[in-house]
Amino acid sequence: MIFRRPIKHCRECGTAVAYRLPDDGDTRERAICPACGTIHYENPLMVVGTVPVLGERVLLCKRNIEPRWGKWTLPAGFMELDETTAQGAARETDEEAGARIEIGPLFSLLNVPQVGQVHIFYLATLLSDRFDPGHETIEARLFREDEIPWDEISFRTVKKTLEQFFADRRAGRFGMHSFDIL
Amino acid sequence: MIFRRPIKHCRECGTAVAYRLPDDGDTRERAICPACGTIHYENPLMVVGTVPVLGERVLLCKRNIEPRWGKWTLPAGFMELDETTAQGAARETDEEAGARIEIGPLFSLLNVPQVGQVHIFYLATLLSDRFDPGHETIEARLFREDEIPWDEISFRTVKKTLEQFFADRRAGRFGMHSFDIL
Ligand SMILES: [Zn+2]
Ligand SMILES: [Zn+2]
Numbered sequence: 001m002i003f004r005r006p007i008k009h010c011r012e013c014g015t016a017v018a019y020r021l022p023d024d025g026d027t028r029e030r031a032i033c034p035a036c037g038t039i040h041y042e043n044p045l046m047v048v049g050t051v052p053v054l055g056e057r058v059l060l061c062k063r064n065i066e067p068r069w070g071k072w073t074l075p076a077g078f079m080e081l082d083e084t085t086a087q088g089a090a091r092e093t094d095e096e097a098g099a100r101i102e103i104g105p106l107f108s109l110l111n112v113p114q115v116g117q118v119h120i121f122y123l124a125t126l127l128s129d130r131f132d133p134g135h136e137t138i139e140a141r142l143f144r145e146d147e148i149p150w151d152e153i154s155f156r157t158v159k160k161t162l163e164q165f166f167a168d169r170r171a172g173r174f175g176m177h178s179f180d181i182l
Numbered sequence: 183m184i185f186r187r188p189i190k191h192c193r194e195c196g197t198a199v200a201y202r203l204p205d206d207g208d209t210r211e212r213a214i215c216p217a218c219g220t221i222h223y224e225n226p227l228m229v230v231g232t233v234p235v236l237g238e239r240v241l242l243c244k245r246n247i248e249p250r251w252g253k254w255t256l257p258a259g260f261m262e263l264d265e266t267t268a269q270g271a272a273r274e275t276d277e278e279a280g281a282r283i284e285i286g287p288l289f290s291l292l293n294v295p296q297v298g299q300v301h302i303f304y305l306a307t308l309l310s311d312r313f314d315p316g317h318e319t320i321e322a323r324l325f326r327e328d329e330i331p332w333d334e335i336s337f338r339t340v341k342k343t344l345e346q347f348f349a350d351r352r353a354g355r356f357g358m359h360s361f362d363i364l
Binding site: 004005007008009010011012013014015016025028040041042043044045046078079080081082083084085086087105106109111113116118120134135176178180 | 186187189190191192193194195196197198207210222223224225226227228260261262263264265266267268269287288291293295298300302316317358360362
């Protein structure tokens with residue numbers, strides 16, 4: 001996770017910036033360069049991931065990185081510039097679990113304004129039960145609903161997505177769900 | 183719109199950065215500071231907006247800013263750090279059209295990887311036909327489907343969202359739709 005620190009220097013020229021209202025009618029303070037005038041915008045980050053399913057079971061990864069080292073998560077990570085949300089979700093699933101999947105429909109969108117993030121999860125079908133976790137993952141494992149380590153889930157967005165997944169499965173119909181984690 | 187330029191200087195200390203692979207296993211080149219070691223990540227930007235509906239008609243705004251000055255758009259803009267996607271969509275609708283709305287369900291998610299953006303539109307119900315456009319808008323106007331200026335729409339994400347809106351309305355059911363604009 002990236003924690004937001006104030007911008008100190010201009011990305012264009014390196015001069016120390018000052019936070020103030022721009023002159024263009026903008027109503028928010030931005031980091032503005034007194035030397036070259038560059039206005040630096042800070043925007044939410046997108047986290048993209050999957051709910052990888054094999055029959056009755058869902059794939060979780062035990063985190064080998066901070067924050068939440070040793071906790072269980074759905075495969076997910078920061079979206080990169082040159083990919084779509086679905087491509088990013090599939091890439092993270094490959095990187096963190098080494099899992100072969102077929103990506104499915106968009107399942108959840110979760111706002112986390114306290115950290116300036118939007119998390120998006122896609123349903124995915126696992127094509128194999130063989131995994132090859134990357135260096136960010138201690139262990140990749142399949143869980144039935146009654147085996148999910150609910151008290152050891154890394155993030156509220158992951159917990160909410162898993163809860164909704166099992167609720168939808170019981171209802172026999174998967175929808176697209178929005179949540180605000182406040 | 184923000185066009186991405188390479189990062190030239192470190193946001194922490196102002197030193198000139200170099201693009202190279204980090205030492206942490208990352209497989210992409212990042213702007214890294216040779217002085218303080220800060221790794222600068224660049225991530226997609228989220229654009230949030232609404233499809234504001236009053237009976238048979240949809241609200242469009244004639245842009246008073248570049249790019250696409252003078253073209254028609256749905257109210258939309260860059261999401262800010264301290265808001266949810268729905269709050270951002272409502273804020274942009276207020277700023278660009280001065281329109282009073284009740285925000286509805288998530289309607290479209292459009293990837294535009296060529297510019298590193300993800301656009302999200304919510305359905306919205308207009309509570310009044312009186313508008314008070316801000317400085318970014320020349321004119322805010324309601325259009326029936328047969329009045330939409332299809333050749334004068336500002337962005338492909340807006341055109342796609344409008345097309346899908348009218349298709350869903352004809353079908354009598356509004357869904358949630360994902361598109362990749364490649
Ligand atoms: Zn500068
Ligand atoms: Zn530095």
